Amino acid sequence: LVIILDFGGQYTQLIARRVRECRVYCEIMPYSTPVEALRARRPRGIILSGGPSSVYEEGAPVLPAAFFETGIPVLGICYGMQLMAHLLGGNVAAAAHREYGRTLLEVLADGDLFAGVARRTEVWMSHGDKVAAPPPGFVVTARTEAAPVAAMADPARRLYAVQFHPEVAHTPEGKKMLENFLYRVCGCTGAWTMGSFLQAAVAEVRATIGAGRAICALSGGVDSAVAAALVHRAIGDRLTSVFVNHGLLRQGEPESVQEAFRHLGIPLVYVEAKERFLQKLAGVADPEAKRKIIGTEFIRVFEEEARRLGGADFLVQGTLYPDVVESGTATAAKIKSHHNVGGLPEDLQFKLVEPLRWLFKDEVRELGKELGLPEEIVWRQPFPGPGLAVRILGPVTEEKLALLRAADAIVTEEVKRAGLDRQVWQYFAVLPDIRSVGVMGDARTYAHAIAVRAVESQDGMTADWARLPYAVLERIATRIVREVPGVNRVVYDITSKPPATIEWE
Numbered sequence: 001l002v003i004i005l006d007f008g009g010q011y012t013q014l015i016a017r018r019v020r021e022c023r024v025y026c027e028i029m030p031y032s033t034p035v036e037a038l039r040a041r042r043p044r045g046i047i048l049s050g051g052p053s054s055v056y057e058e059g060a061p062v063l064p065a066a067f068f069e070t071g072i073p074v075l076g077i078c079y080g081m082q083l084m085a086h087l088l089g090g091n092v093a094a095a096a097h098r099e100y101g102r103t104l105l106e107v108l109a110d111g112d113l114f115a116g117v118a119r120r121t122e123v124w125m126s127h128g129d130k131v132a133a134p135p136p137g138f139v140v141t142a143r144t145e146a147a148p149v150a151a152m153a154d155p156a157r158r159l160y161a162v163q164f165h166p167e168v169a170h171t172p173e174g175k176k177m178l179e180n181f182l183y184r185v186c187g188c189t190g191a192w193t194m195g196s197f198l199q200a201a202v203a204e205v206r207a208t209i210g211a212g213r214a215i216c217a218l219s220g221g222v223d224s225a226v227a228a229a230l231v232h233r234a235i236g237d238r239l240t241s242v243f244v245n246h247g248l249l250r251q252g253e254p255e256s257v258q259e260a261f262r263h264l265g266i267p268l269v270y271v272e273a274k275e276r277f278l279q280k281l282a283g284v285a286d287p288e289a290k291r292k293i294i295g296t297e298f299i300r301v302f303e304e305e306a307r308r309l310g311g312a313d314f315l316v317q318g319t320l321y322p323d324v325v326e327s328g329t330a331t332a333a334k335i336k337s338h339h340n341v342g343g344l345p346e347d348l349q350f351k352l353v354e355p356l357r358w359l360f361k362d363e364v365r366e367l368g369k370e371l372g373l374p375e376e377i378v379w380r381q382p383f384p385g386p387g388l389a390v391r392i393l394g395p396v397t398e399e400k401l402a403l404l405r406a407a408d409a410i411v412t413e414e415v416k417r418a419g420l421d422r423q424v425w426q427y428f429a430v431l432p433d434i435r436s437v438g439v440m441g442d443a444r445t446y447a448h449a450i451a452v453r454a455v456e457s458q459d460g461m462t463a464d465w466a467r468l469p470y471a472v473l474e475r476i477a478t479r480i481v482r483e484v485p486g487v488n489r490v491v492y493d494i495t496s497k498p499p500a501t502i503e504w505e
């Protein structure tokens with residue numbers, strides 16, 4: 001285990017991702033975690049993240065003096081370096097101006113961190129303050145034009161620090177430096193694999209659930225499917241997986257989810273609830289009202305099923321690490337995870353089991369493969385709990401659902417055919433509440449428009465519109481207008497998030 005102490009830096013999660021890419025298991029913890037609690041986890045190393053503060057600011061996050069006396073190797077990054085310098089008796093100069101962007105780093109001492117790294121290498125800087133003089137016992141190991149102490153080390157105490165950001169892609173040799181810290185300094189072996197994670201996770205779920213029973217709501221997405229498969233491996237048929245078809249799913253979705261679970265030998269309770277949902281949604285145009293209706297109705301159906309099945313002690317959720325980190329606290333994480341199944345109530349009668357709460361999305365996909373889930377589920381794009389209802393602007397009707405399903409299937413097919421489905425985060429069709437005039441076969445048409453949305457993203461929190469090739473967009477537009485009756489126009493959404501969101505509602 002390697003611990004990353006978070007000082008509020010924008011790249012903290014990225015550090016965690018890079019460490020895991022080195023096949024070393026890590027967890028992010030708040031900087032305020034007591035030294036005793038850190039020591040109890042017996043980490044092989046600790047990384048101090050960057051952060052927006054200045055060590056001279058009132059209330060700036062600090063560490064207790066005892067922190068550097070544990071003998072655990074430490075790597076300070078950016079603010080982490082300044083803090084290390086400040087606390088150990090070095091000198092940090094307040095910012096005259098910010099240094100931001102790519103810079104050439106000159107490596108002065110081989111050290112452990114820079115073993116195998118070029119003497120002159122590009123790094124990414126983003127800082128105000130900088131270290132002017134290292135603390136006693138430290139040597140300067142690298143410099144840049146603007147930062148005479150761009151890296152420092154005290155190998156005897158196994159303390160290392162860099163002013164730049166090795167975790168970002170703009171530092172091409174950054175991964176090598178992190179590897180050096182993990183393998184050479186901390187003695188990690190890089191043996192952490194999804195196979196070993198799976199074993200540990202299965203054992204943990206068994207210990208948590210004991211002889212109890214669990215229930216899991218499947219959405220058709222990769223997270224809930226992987227969580228269900230993992231818990232099934234742990235407790236077998238004491239897990240009941242429930243798949244509620246709210247009638248707002250994409251083309252072929254109910255069938256493919258059922259098929260995948262049949263294939264895995266995991267029993268699945270299928271609940272047909274289309275009529276219920278559509279009745280409740282009839283005539284409702286407000287986006288939030290639609291979401292609330294779907295969330296509430298989902299709980300009703302789910303609770304009814306749970307009761308019918310003889311109750312359960314645990315609820316399995318596919319909550320991921322970014323949700324946990326973003327929410328910050330255990331309680332907040334629950335609220336967010338409830339959001340996954342459409343807003344479960346706070347007074348829920350279940351205890352939560354969240355076996356994926358340490359994983360990133362790409363790791364969940366790897367775990368899914370390890371569990372034998374089919375590619376089709378493993379590589380599924382994220383899909384919102386309220387389904388197509390938030391992609392049909394205005395009231396939802398059967399006709400609109402059928403039209404959107406057909407258009408969406410074409411978008412999916414063409415993005416896949418172009419081989420872009422694993423690069424693009426999400427790609428789908430939206431049905432706005434408008435009609436426009438067209439001409440088809442010499443006759444005037446007055447019909448629906450379809451908006452195509454495709455975005456690139458790491459985690460859905462921010463997103464950039466995908467630069468799909470014109471040829472792909474053209475095929476999508478031509479096919480939708482030709483093959484989907486009632487549509488005469490296709491537009492492409494070229495806003496990013498922020499200021500827009502990924503979904504239209």
Ligand code: XMP
Pocket residue numbers: 339340341342382383384385386426460461497500501502503504505
């Ligand atoms: P937005 O539209 O907020 O979406 O940019 C961010 C990501 O979350 C997905 N999304 C949802 N997922 N329940 C979910 O499980 C929901 O209610 C929900 N709403 C949006 C969306 O598809 C995107 O990936």
